[in-house]
Each structure stands twice: as C-alpha cells, then as structure tokens.
Amino acid sequence: MTTIVSQNYLPNSSGAYISRFKDVRALSESITLRLSAEDQQVQSMPDVSPTKWHLAHTSWFFETFILRPQVPDYSVFDESFGFLFNSYYEAVGPRQLRAERGLITRPTLDEVHAYRAHVDAAMVGFFENADPAQIEDLCYLIELGMHHEQQHQELILMDVKHVLSRNPFGPSYRKKEPATVYATHELQWFTVPGGIYTIGHDDDGQFAFDNEGPVHEVVLGDFAIASRCVTNGEYQAFIDDDGYKRSEFWHSDGWARISAECWQAPLYWQQVEDGDWVEFTYAGLCPLYHDAPVCHVSFYEAAAYAAWAGKRLPTEAEWEVAANYFNVAQRPGAGANQLASGYLRPIPAGEVDPEAPKGMLGDVWEWTQSAYSPYPGFRAAPGAVGEYNGKFMVNQMVLRGASCVTPPGHARVTYRNFFYPHQRWAFAGFRLTE
Ligand SMILES: [Fe+2]
Numbered sequence: 475m476t477t478i479v480s481q482n483y484l485p486n487s488s489g490a491y492i493s494r495f496k497d498v499r500a501l502s503e504s505i506t507l508r509l510s511a512e513d514q515q516v517q518s519m520p521d522v523s524p525t526k527w528h529l530a531h532t533s534w535f536f537e538t539f540i541l542r543p544q545v546p547d548y549s550v551f552d553e554s555f556g557f558l559f560n561s562y563y564e565a566v567g568p569r570q571l572r573a574e575r576g577l578i579t580r581p582t583l584d585e586v587h588a589y590r591a592h593v594d595a596a597m598v599g600f601f602e603n604a605d606p607a608q609i610e611d612l613c614y615l616i617e618l619g620m621h622h623e624q625q626h627q628e629l630i631l632m633d634v635k636h637v638l639s640r641n642p643f644g645p646s647y648r649k650k651e652p653a654t655v656y657a658t659h660e661l662q663w664f665t666v667p668g669g670i671y672t673i674g675h676d677d678d679g680q681f682a683f684d685n686e687g688p689v690h691e692v693v694l695g696d697f698a699i700a701s702r703c704v705t706n707g708e709y710q711a712f713i714d715d716d717g718y719k720r721s722e723f724w725h726s727d728g729w730a731r732i733s734a735e736c737w738q739a740p741l742y743w744q745q746v747e748d749g750d751w752v753e754f755t756y757a758g759l760c761p762l763y764h765d766a767p768v769c770h771v772s773f774y775e776a777a778a779y780a781a782w783a784g785k786r787l788p789t790e791a792e793w794e795v796a797a798n799y800f801n802v803a804q805r806p807g808a809g810a811n812q813l814a815s816g817y818l819r820p821i822p823a824g825e826v827d828p829e830a831p832k833g834m835l836g837d838v839w840e841w842t843q844s845a846y847s848p849y850p851g852f853r854a855a856p857g858a859v860g861e862y863n864g865k866f867m868v869n870q871m872v873l874r875g876a877s878c879v880t881p882p883g884h885a886r887v888t889y890r891n892f893f894y895p896h897q898r899w900a901f902a903g904f905r906l907t908e
Contacts, residue, residue, distance in 0.1 A: 488601040488604075488609065491601045492601045495601070498620045499590070499594055499623065502528075502623060502626070502627055503529070505627060505631060506525055506630065509647075511526075511582075511583045513525065513637065514526045515579065516576060517576025517577075517637075518636050518637045518639075519636065520573035521897065521899060522633040522637065523629065524576050524578070524633075525634060526578075526583050526586050528626045528629060528630045528633070529586050529587070530559045530581070530586045530589055530590075533586075533590050534559035535623070536593050537555075537593050538560075538563075538858075539619065539858070539859065540615060540619065541596050541600065544604070545599075548596055549596075552589070555581075557570060558570050563858045563861050564858075565857060565861060566858050614681075618681075621681060621683070621884065627879075627881045628813075628877070628881065628884075635647070635754070635756065638754075638756075644754055644759055646757045646758045647756035648756050656765070656823070656824040657824070658766075658824065659823065659826040661701060661702065662700075662826055663701065664700075664701060664831050665696065665697075666699065666795060666796050666799050667696055668693075668694050668695040668697070669693075670691050670692070671691065671798075672690070673689070674686060674687050674690055674849055674888060675689065675886075677689075682886060683862070683863055683890070684852070684855060684863055685867070686849075686886070686888040686890055687852070688851045690849055692791040692795070694795060697788070697792055697907055697908070698907065699906075700831065700906045701832060702767070702831065702833055703768070703838060703903045704779060704783075704903065704904055704905070704906060705766060705768060706751075706766055706768050707762075707764040709768040709771075710751060710762075710764075712778075712782050712783075713739055717779065720782075722781075723778040723779075723782045724778045724781075725774055725777060727774065727895065728772070728773075728774025728777065728778060728896075731774060731896050732774070732775075739751065740753075740775065740898065741770040741771075741898045741899060742754040742755075742770050744759065756818045763819070763820070763821065765822035766837075767820040767833065767837050767903040768838075768904075769820050769838050769901055769903050770898050770900075771898055771904070772895060772896050772902075773871045774895055785907065785908050786906070786908070787841055787842055787843040787905075787907060788840075788842055789842055789843055790842040790844035790872045790890065792907060793840065793875075793905075794874065794887060796831065797835075797874075797887045800829065802831060802887070803835060805830045809876060810836055811833070811878050812836050812878060812879075812880045812882065813879050813880055813881050814881075814882045815836075815878065818878055818879060820837040820878055820903065831905070833875075834875050835876045835887075836875070836876050836880070836885075837875075837877065837878055837903070838875070838902055839873040839874070839891050839902045840875045840904050841871060841902055841903075842873065842874055845870070846871060846890070846892040847868075848864065848867050852864070870892040870894050870895070871893065872892055873893065873900070874889065874890070874891070875889075877901035
C-alpha cells in the first residue's frame with residue numbers, strides 16, 4: 475500500500491510549512507522506490523518524461539521561483555540544471571526539448587537525489603529564517619510549488635506505467651494487484667433542475683490553481699448525470715458492436731486518429747487467444763475488472779461511446795454543479811480511491827448511493843465536453859508563473875474529478891484538469907449525462 479502523507483490545509487506557521495513541505499517531497503521519492511535507476515531514465519514517448527527528470531524539475535521549480543529570488547545567499551546547485559529541468563517557462567529561459575528529456579543521462583539519478591536534498595535543506599532554512607511577513611507574501615507561491623509537485627507525482631505514476639508497458643515482458647511496478655471486492659450497480663440517473671448556478675473557486679483561503687477562477691454564473695437546462703462512470707464491461711459491449719469500425723459515432727479528428735493508429739480498444743487493453751481482454755496494470759497484464767470504470771481512453775473514445783449509447787458527456791459546468799448539488803465531497807467514501815487507497819487502478823463503484831452519484835472524486839478523471847478555455851474575467855498572473863496554466867487554454871478538453879493515482883489533498887470539486895483530445899495515458903474515463 476502507498477504511504478499516506480500530507481494533509482489538505484494551508485499551514486499557518488513555519489513549522490507547519492516545513493512539515494507539509496517535507497511530506498510532499500517525501501511522497502515523490504517514496505513512489506519511486508520500486509523503480510531501478512534504468513526505469514527512471516526512460517522516455518517511452520514524447521508525452522512521457524523520465525522519473526529522474528520529474529524529480530529534478532520539481533526541485534528546479536522551488537529553486538527558480540523561491541530560493542533564487544528570495545534567499546540572497548542561496549547557492550545554486552548546478553547552473554546547467556536551469557536548461558535541463560525548465561519545462562516550458564519562456565520567461566525563465568531556453569530549455570531541453572521536451573521530446574528529448576530521455577537523452578539527459580547526466581546528471582545521474584544519485585546526483586538528482588543530491589540536488590533534491592540541497593533544495594530541501596535550503597527550503598527548510600528559508601522557512602526557519604525568513605521573516606513571517608515574507609512567508610505570508612509568498613504563501614501562494616509556496617503552495618503552488620507543493621501542488622505542482624503533487625501534479626508531477628501523478629505524472630510520474632502515469633509515465634512509469636507507460637514506460638513499463640513498452641517492455642516486451644511487461645514488468646511489474648508491484649508484485650500483486652489487490653483483489654477486487656465489489657461489483658457495481660445498475661446505472662441510475664440523478665436529475666439536476668435547470669437554473670442559474672455559480673461555479674469556480676471562490677477564494678475562500680484554500681489553495682486553487684488560477685484556472686479555477688474567477689467564480690461566475692452559468693445557466694443550465696435540466697439534466698441528469700449518471701450514478702457512476704461507464705465500466706469496462708459496458709465499454710466492451712461498444713467494442714463488440716463494432717464501435718471502433720463505425721464512423722457514425724466519431725468526431726472527424728477522432729476517426730482519423732483511430733484509423734491512423736489502428737486503435738481497437740483503450741490503451742493498455744490486449745486481446746488474448748480466447749478472445750478475452752486483459753489490461754496492463756502496475757502488476758503487469760491482469761484480467762479486466764468487468765465492473766470497474768473504463769480507463770485510459772481518449773476524449774474521442776469517450777465521445778464516441780456516448781454517441782453509441784445515445785447519451786452525451788457532461789459539460790464541465792454540469793459536472794461541477796452536479797457535484798455541488800449532491801454534495802459529493804461530503805458523502806461517505808468520497809475520494810476513497812485516490813493514491814492513498816493503494817489500489818492504483820479504478821475499482822467498481824459498489825452499491826448505489828441513493829443520495830448522490832459515486833466516484834466523482836476518485837478512480838478516473840472524467841472527460842467533459844468542454845473545451846479548456848479561460849473563465850470569464852480570467853487573467854494570467856504577470857511574469858513566469860503566469861505561464862503555469864493560461865497559455866495552454868487552446869485545443870484541449872477539460873477533465874474533472876480525480877483519479878486512483880491523485881495524491882492526498884490534491885482533489886477539489888473546482889479542479890480543472892486538461893489534456894489533448896487524443897491523449898490517453900492519463901487515468902481518464904467518463905460519466906454519461908442526458
Ligand atoms: Fe511542472
């Protein structure tokens with residue numbers, strides 16, 4: 475089971491900052507303990523970054539945005555790391571090509587761990603010695619660094635799964651999958667009356683990324699949202715009905731993609747000799763959980779399934795309004811299947827909750843039909859940190875919720891995740907709406 479560390483709160487003292495900072499940093503390292511140095515070097519496709527790169531990049535973030543500008547006597551660990559581990563910040567300077575991060579064989583993994591220790595010590599020193607007013611001023615930036623690291627924890631796990639999947643013998647991240655203990659329930663619908671609703675982060679003192687605001691009103695018609703996500707078994711029926719061969723269900727771009735790349739099933743599914751499907755997991759190839767949410771599908775596949783089923787995907791406003799309307803964050807078991815559960819894969823939803831949809835804050839990120847655009851009134855912050863989200867608000871789709879590899883304290887009802895519509899190495903599934 476994965477170690478549970480970190481809590482979801484904003485520290486109010488340097489001691490609390492140190493504790494939370496250490497917890498977040500330790501989790502990044504604990505999820506890599508099962509990996510060899512060679513595992514941590516590989517870049518299996520351009521979207522994937524080596525684990526070693528993630529470990530260094532998250533340290534570079536604290537070094538670049540807090541230590542260098544705020545600690546006058548800070549000693550930079552290695553000036554070349556600015557080029558190697560800057561991800562996409564134009565304002566900071568030139569950088570290694572994203573698709574060539576796997577070519578960075580030096581520094582070694584040991585040297586990257588030494589870099590992390592250097593940054594950790596400097597950050598703790600900063601928390602201990604800085605003027606409280608200075609820390610107060612930097613509160614958002616410090617939190618941003620920690621939530622940024624949590625995002626990379628999920629990326630490490632996504633990327634490692636892809637790396638291991640490309641080995642011809644499908645090695646395991648862990649020895650054994652946990653036994654599945656649930657079935658799921660017959661799909662039910664939860665109706666939300668149309669009206670004017672408010673969505674977005676309301677600046678209540680809790681951390682949120684800038685893309686979650688400003689709060690604004692939306693006008694919705696009546697709609698109903700599914701009690702759970704679409705399952706592997708249901709998705710298999712779509713495949714069996716020649717869903718991947720019938721263009722009428724697909725966006726033009728989606729049809730072009732599945733045709734060009736010969737997609738016939740979700741990423742990581744394989745059909746074995748007797749016709750059954752198995753999937754690659756952190757324990758290697760395993761039977762599908764028939765009743766678990768389907769995972770590792772693209773937006774194109776989610777939308778095609780919805781068209782085949784005579785339904786649609788929710789808009790992100792519908793998803794958030796439904797989550798609030800049914801108070802899903804406060805329901806028993808809310809967010810149960812995130813990283814801390816140790817399942818590391820989606821699991822069946824179990825019995826219906828008569829009061830609310832299940833699984834909206836765990837198992838799989840849920841594709842919506844909303845393009846990733848700025849909310850009304852959104853302004854990116856000035857300077858390099860303003861590049862964090864705003865410049866990606868084109869050509870991508872929003873996903874909501876959280877997944878089975880989302881770190882503790884990182885999920886929110888207002889959270890806006892986003893990927894390109896063809897990407898499917900994230901733990902992404904979907905829930906229908908009508
Ligand atoms: Fe990053």
